[in-house]
Amino acid sequence: MVRKRALKLRCPICKTTVKNTDAEFPFCSDRCRTIDLGKWASGAYVIASPVSDTIDGVSDNSDED
Numbered sequence: 001m002v003r004k005r006a007l008k009l010r011c012p013i014c015k016t017t018v019k020n021t022d023a024e025f026p027f028c029s030d031r032c033r034t035i036d037l038g039k040w041a042s043g044a045y046v047i048a049s050p051v052s053d054t055i056d057g058v059s060d061n062s063d064e065d
């Protein structure tokens, strides 16, 4: 009879032991998950804005009228 073993890790935020079966793994709670996301959002990782490569239709005949 094999019992499924739960892997235990520590929450990177508050160091509480978290099981890999936990819904918020690897965080202990939704709160710690939010804190971690806040770290990313606060400039630890700056997401480069995509280069807007707008190509305007170049019209050769500018001779109107």
Ligand SMILES: [Zn+2]
Pocket (backbone or CB within 6 Å): 011, 012, 013, 014, 015, 016, 027, 028, 029, 032
């Ligand atoms: Zn935590």
